[in-house]
Amino acid sequence: MGAVSEPLIQWFELNRRLLPFRQEPSAYHIWVSEIMLQQTRVSAALPYYERFVAELPDPAALAACDPDKLRKLWQGLGYYSRVANMQKAAQIVCRQYGGQLPADYAALRALPGIGDYTxxxxxxxxxxxxxxxxxxNVLRVFARLDNSSADITKPAAKREFTARVLEEMPKERPGPYNEALMELGALVCLPNGAPKCEVCPLAAQCKGRAAGRAEQLPVKTAKPEKTLVPVTAALIxxxxxxxxxxxxxxxxxAGLWQPFAFEGTAMTQPExxxxxRTIGLCVQWQAPLQSTRHVFTHRIWQISGFCGTAAGPAPEGCVWASRAELNGEYAVPSAFAGIMRQWRPE
Structure with missing residues (x-):
């Protein structure tokens, strides 16, 4: 015990990044940061984090936030189900735990959107x-440290590595230890065959490095190819x-705003x-849109279409939005950012 944790924590104390959620490490701040960082780089997430906690400083504010405002705060981060689950969890926290996240692993794990890691x-x-x-990050560190060929995409391997993390954990300092492991994976034990072994505090005991295999680890099953899905958009x-x-x-x-779009088909202008016209829109077409592409977890949208003009009331489920309203009120997913940039208000 301590062979891994002591040099690791010492390294962390000297090399840790000064991040806002580490300056004030409340349970709420840690929760918000960890959910944001699930699919987003730290540098990209920081402005969102700071704006989010300024607008919604505690679980009660998050629980009561108007869903449209919440989606607007999240706009650009993607994976909007994350923030929807956060609000559901915050409402439970307010009902059952007096507005404070519970100091209990099982109770935290039971909240919507909070998995084992969070x-x-x-x-x-x-x-x-x-x-x-x-x-x-942690799976990669331990796969290299132990020179393990276990496939980290498999549940059995994750259980094995979780046991190793607990085995090395100093029970009096679990927080700094966990943070240090995450930080080592983010800054030193990098993915895609590029570990910085020369500055790693665990290099002397890394079996993967000793075997000359660090760059080949961890072993993981290749992800299946993403499905290419055509989408036709109408920028009206x-x-x-x-x-x-x-x-x-x-x-x-779910619940976001977009230009008219038809997923799964590449439509001609007459189509x-x-x-x-079936919803009462008569459009004067002007020009084709410049096509764009957006990558999701399991699919790729190939978006093409046309721009045109129309007048009259908005059909049911639609709104006319000014530039100011678009910027301030309506959350449009980044999948359509390239399309929306083609709007040139006169």
Whole structure:
């Protein structure tokens, strides 16, 4: 015990990044930061984090926030189900725990959107509970440290590495230990065959390095190829602004706003015209849109379409949005950012 944790924590204390959620490591701040960082680089997430906690400083504010405002705060981070689950969890925290996240791993794990890793991070960093927080960074560190050929995408391997994390964990300092492992993976034990072994505090005991295999580890099953999905968009503008359509309340990008879009088909202009006429829209077409592409976890949208003008009231489920309203009120997913940039208000 201590062969890994002592040099690791010493390294962390000297090399840790000064991040805002480390300056004030409350359970709420740790929770928000960990959810944001699940699919987002630290440098990209920081402005969102600072704006989010300024607007919603505690679980009560998050629980009571208007869902449209919440989606607008999250706009640009993607994976909007994360923030929807955060609000559900905050409402439970306010009902059951007096507005404070519970200092209990199982209770944290039971909240919507909080998995093993996030529960372990909050429990250990905020409350000093000796719980593991095993993400991709930590799996990579231990795969190399142990020269393990276990496939880290398999549940059995994750259980094996979680046991190793607990085995090396100093029970009196679980938070700094977990943070140090995450930081080592983020700054030194880098992915894609590029570890900086020369500055690693664990280099002397790393079996993967000794065997000359560090760059080949960890072993993981290749992800299946993403499905290419055609999407036809209609960027319709008029005297009142740009016409936005609300997406369904469930499913991909639930509840967000977008230009008219038809997923799964590449439509000609006459086909698009006919589809829009069924909801009372008569569009004067101007030009094709410059096509764009957006990559999701399991699919790629190839977006093409046309821009045009129309007038009159917005159809049901749609709004006319001015530039100011678009910037301040309506959350449009980044999948359509390239399309929306082609709006040139007169």
């Amino acid at each position: 529960a372990g991070a909050i429990a250990s960093i905020a409350f000093g509970i000796p719980a593991p927080a095993v993400d991709g 503008t008029g005297p009142q602004g740009v016409l936005l359509q609300r997406r369904p309340s469930k499913g991909l990008l 698009l015209d006919a589809a829009l």
